[in-house]
Amino acid sequence: MKENGHYIDKNETVIKIRDLYKSFGDKHVLQGIDLDVFKGENVVVLGRSGTGKSVLIKIIIGLLKPDAGTVNVLGEEVDQLRDADLRALRLKVGFSFQSSALYDSMTVGENLAFPLKRNNRSLTRDQIRKTIDVVLDAIGLPDTINQYPSELSGGQKKRIGIGRTLILRPEIMLYDEPTAGLDPITCMELNKLINAVKERFNTSSIIITHDLTCAKEVGDRVAVMDEGRFVRQGTFDEVFTEKEGLIKSFYDYNFIQ
Amino acid sequence: MSSTNEKQDKPVITAKIDGFFITFYDIAVFIARFFREAFRPPVEWGEFVRQCYQVGYKSLALVTVTGFITGVVFTEQSRPTLSEFGVTAWLPSLVAIAVVRALAPLIAALICAGKVGSSIGAELGSMKVTEQIDAMEVSAINPFRYLIVTRVTAMTICLPLLMFYNALIGCMGSYFDVHAHEQTSLIAFFDNAFAQITFLDYTTALTKAILYGFTIGIVSCYQGWNATQGTMGVGKAANVSVIVSMFLIFIEEVIIVHVFNSIR
Ligand SMILES: Nc1ncnc2c1ncn2[C@@H]1O[C@H](COP(=O)(O)OP(=O)(O)O)[C@@H](O)[C@H]1O
Ligand SMILES: [Mg+2]
Numbered sequence: 001m002k003e004n005g006h007y008i009d010k011n012e013t014v015i016k017i018r019d020l021y022k023s024f025g026d027k028h029v030l031q032g033i034d035l036d037v038f039k040g041e042n043v044v045v046l047g048r049s050g051t052g053k054s055v056l057i058k059i060i061i062g063l064l065k066p067d068a069g070t071v072n073v074l075g076e077e078v079d080q081l082r083d084a085d086l087r088a089l090r091l092k093v094g095f096s097f098q099s100s101a102l103y104d105s106m107t108v109g110e111n112l113a114f115p116l117k118r119n120n121r122s123l124t125r126d127q128i129r130k131t132i133d134v135v136l137d138a139i140g141l142p143d144t145i146n147q148y149p150s151e152l153s154g155g156q157k158k159r160i161g162i163g164r165t166l167i168l169r170p171e172i173m174l175y176d177e178p179t180a181g182l183d184p185i186t187c188m189e190l191n192k193l194i195n196a197v198k199e200r201f202n203t204s205s206i207i208i209t210h211d212l213t214c215a216k217e218v219g220d221r222v223a224v225m226d227e228g229r230f231v232r233q234g235t236f237d238e239v240f241t242e243k244e245g246l247i248k249s250f251y252d253y254n255f256i257q
Numbered sequence: 258m259s260s261t262n263e264k265q266d267k268p269v270i271t272a273k274i275d276g277f278f279i280t281f282y283d284i285a286v287f288i289a290r291f292f293r294e295a296f297r298p299p300v301e302w303g304e305f306v307r308q309c310y311q312v313g314y315k316s317l318a319l320v321t322v323t324g325f326i327t328g329v330v331f332t333e334q335s336r337p338t339l340s341e342f343g344v345t346a347w348l349p350s351l352v353a354i355a356v357v358r359a360l361a362p363l364i365a366a367l368i369c370a371g372k373v374g375s376s377i378g379a380e381l382g383s384m385k386v387t388e389q390i391d392a393m394e395v396s397a398i399n400p401f402r403y404l405i406v407t408r409v410t411a412m413t414i415c416l417p418l419l420m421f422y423n424a425l426i427g428c429m430g431s432y433f434d435v436h437a438h439e440q441t442s443l444i445a446f447f448d449n450a451f452a453q454i455t456f457l458d459y460t461t462a463l464t465k466a467i468l469y470g471f472t473i474g475i476v477s478c479y480q481g482w483n484a485t486q487g488t489m490g491v492g493k494a495a496n497v498s499v500i501v502s503m504f505l506i507f508i509e510e511v512i513i514v515h516v517f518n519s520i521r
Binding site for chain 2: 102104115
């Protein structure tokens with residue numbers, strides 16, 4: 001099993017989801033999701049657009065409430081937490097948005113400083129600057145500190161979005177389509193970054209994607225989602241040995257076309 | 258906690274009437290949340306000061322120009338009538354009463370509703386639809402306190418200041434007009450003007466301005482905070498902020514005037 005030279009602790013679950021349901025009106029999005037993420041593991045969630053992948057990780061971070069089922073993150077039941085405790089948990093979970101969601105009225109430096117300052121009011125200007133430099137170095141964009149998001153390319157925005165969550169030193173990273181809409185070379189760079197983040201910051205992650213190259217590069221385990229359920233789980237090779245139905249369509253699209 | 262809208266199941270009366278009451282209830286919850294969060298530390302001073310600057314700075318030029326013109330025009334228009342009765346000496350106090358009691362609060366409020374209300378609606382709306390508000394939420398920041406409390410408070414505090422400034426400029430405009438016709442000193446004019454204004458007039462004006470500021474702040478923040486459907490929603494949030502604020506301001510005006518006149 002590919003573990004990116006890293007030890008996965010199968011005895012320690014950082015995210016444990018059981019029998020999760022979520023509907024919007026009469027639109028049933030999640031219909032019985034079970035998922036475990038182990039410490040040090042990168043789990044890739046594959047699925048077509050609109051199957052509820054984003055909804056799933058928004059429930060994990062408490063942006064949406066589940067209708068039924070349990071979501072346990074780092075030992076806490078997310079939907080039962082009071083505001084203060086939820087906030088404490090969110091410090092340990094990084095969330096990288098599909099749209100990057102950078103604060104467009106702020107420079108890159110201010111984007112990174114914003115969560116840091118607000119969650120640690122005793123930091124000095126120097127300490128903040130140093131932390132920002134470390135993160136910008138880790139995401140490979142040291143020269144963008146004074147630029148505004150509108151001046152950045154799509155790939156750079158994604159990196160800064162990842163950097164903005166790394167600055168709080170999360171134990172878990174949730175990536176929503178980190179490579180969507182990017183050219184193949186930038187995709188590869190982001191895959192490398194996701195693996196580097198795991199090494200350097202010791203994170204466990206869920207990576208949502210519909211890009212098989214990404215899944216293969218960064219995933220220790222792949223879970224395929226269809227119509228609100230996981231239909232297949234395993235290593236990349238396990239999932240894609242038998243190519244039929246949805247799996248085949250995915251595979252053909254990504255590797256043959 | 259979450260800022261995401263979820264659909265209701267079945268209408269109780271009709272979808273439209275239900276929607277009206279749901280919106281009403283939502284706004285009440287929004288206001289309650291404002292008061293709950295506003296008095297809890299830590300205060301976002303930096304953002305609050307920035308918003309005060311935005312409110313003041315964005316409207317200052319317009320408030321100055323309209324205030325001045327109101328003063329001049331009101332004086333011009335009143336002079337013929339007053340001179341018919343030979344009481345042009347009443348001009349200063351007439352203008353002052355009109356400006357403080359009625360014109361300044363309304364003018365300042367309408368300008369802020371148009372200028373600041375739309376920009377708050379659009380700014381928060383675009384932050385909402387581009388997930389910037391969710392991004393604050395997930396980095397353990399309370400976006401309501403950072404974005405809403407600061408803006409509503411800034412509006413509530415700055416509008417009274419703009420209103421008094423507008424009244425002062427209005428009187429200045431009137432003075433220029435009066436001065437052009439008869440030799441009056443500035444001091445004599447202002448003595449005369451404010452002699453008729455009572456403590457109750459100031460209280461009424463202040464109450465109005467505070468209420469209007471709060472209304473504009475809450476309405477435009479609510480619209481932005483609940484914006485949906487991408488860029489279309491942003492335009493709608495800005496637009497609806499202005500219309501609803503102005504509408505409510507006129508309704509509040511009527512109510513306040515009645516209440517204070519019954520005291521008088
Ligand atoms: N806040 C919401 N309100 C109503 N419907 C939603 C909301 N969020 C997501 N949905 C619906 O849930 C479905 C799954 O969305 P999503 O999780 O974003 O899909 P994806 O797998 O592409 O990330 C979509 O059909 C979407 O319309
Ligand atoms: Mg999605």
